[in-house]
Amino acid sequence: MTKQDTTLWDQQRNKIISKKGGWLIGDGVYCHGYEMMNELVGKVSYMQVVVLNATGRLPERRLAECIEAAHICLSWPDSRIWCNHIGALGGTMRASSVASTVAGVLATDSRSYGIKPLKAGLSFIQAAMLAFNNGVSVADIVTNECAKHGGKPFIMGYGRPIAKGDERVPAMERVAKNLGFPVGAHLKLAYEIESVLDERFNEGMNINGYMSAFLSDQGFSPDEVYLICSTLVASGVTACYVDMRNRPAGTFLPLRCDDVLYQGKPHRLLPEQKEEL
Template sequence: MTEQQLSAYRQSYPTHAGIAELSRGSIFRGKNLHEFIKNKTWFELNLFGITGRQFSSNEIKVLNYIWSSTSYADIRIWPNRVAAIAAAARTTPILAMVGGISTCDAELFVARPLVTCLKMLKAIGDKVDNGADYQDLIDEKLNKKQTIYGYGRPITSIDERVPHFVNFLNEQQHPVGANFKLAFKIEAYLKQKKNIRMNIAALYSAVCLDLGFNEVEMNLFVTTLVYAGMPPCYLDTLQKPPGAFLPTKCSDIGYTGPSKRAWNKQS
């Protein structure tokens, strides 16, 4: 950025986000906030803040299902474990929740798989529209030993969320988009070649891509994807004695590094 550009921003900062005029009201993405929310849920406001668009009631139900269906209240899951450790240390709920959510910005958990899968589906879809064969594109990734996000799962090959989500979409008569179809074509091909099935990231990404989400919007949308499972784990641990969660003695640690060494002062 040039000095002239910096100087311009120093004088004024243009924004489309909104403004709070204290004692008068607040503008939220061009809307009068307190009028706009009279017939909107917080979830709808959040989506409007992320995308600048208003979704149909059917689309809201689908997006809400995505947001809720990974809220597992299992203390072993990474964000929940962080929240529980925070509770065991008797830190505040806000710090516990923020700490847990921060783990969602991970290579193989929540943000990276979902955003990367959305990016991949869009890239493959665009190339297919221009005459490419999706199987050739998948083979290219396999030959380069690239991770195909949205497919495969550690511990078990079956993702229990997939059939539930598909059934819900059918119940809602949600339109089947091009990326949704592509996600299943890729699964069929990977299952044939590598016996790899899709995980829920492929479907979440495909549906959101069909609804017009870009990469940044997807990242913002999934920031709190697992949040609802965290407070129960925090509260459960809070009811136990401080330090009761994952107590570890030195003797519990199987150290395999260098043996005890004598340290000598250098002259």
């Protein structure tokens, strides 16, 4: 048998070559070129460091403030929301807050809500921008995207389950305005798409659509936003955990046996039991 080339793996054995930073004991703690204790701690916000760790770039404080505000918008203490529900279930069965919060965060790796749709929202608006710059009209962008879903108004960043409209959009618009962010090219296009959708389907922009366009204007890629927002919902999940952790165990939406609708096979015997009869 020929000896296989394992150089790539041999070069990595028993050593770490970090492109991010690390703790050089007795010297300092380094993070993307910054000495953390002297250059970051007390000088930049936590969210600036979150963005730095996710992207390798230290954003200006006001941009981090905007991202932080979006985290507040997307993490509220309502235990009906799917990820928060998991946190509440953790509380009612006395799981730890870490386990419950992390479980709720993990649930947002979802096609339906949370961070993946945000990533898809950025992909959509950036592709739409490209198409628009290549001469495709806003009306055609909407038509083409809806055609992928049988003509239905399913565009990432628009519409919303449970409710119509999104109170978080004007809230974030206010934050961005107060921090001095102008409406950039992606956001302008996102508004124009909203106008077409509203006219055709009576559907509007949701927080995903706003943030996707805003963050695209700030130069972020879909993958970068997914990384920055990894723990987007954590705080709301913790709140719902605490709510149930402080009540008698097992009392969060308790289910009686007949609260679950059984739709399966009726009672039957094992093959051996049938033979015995």
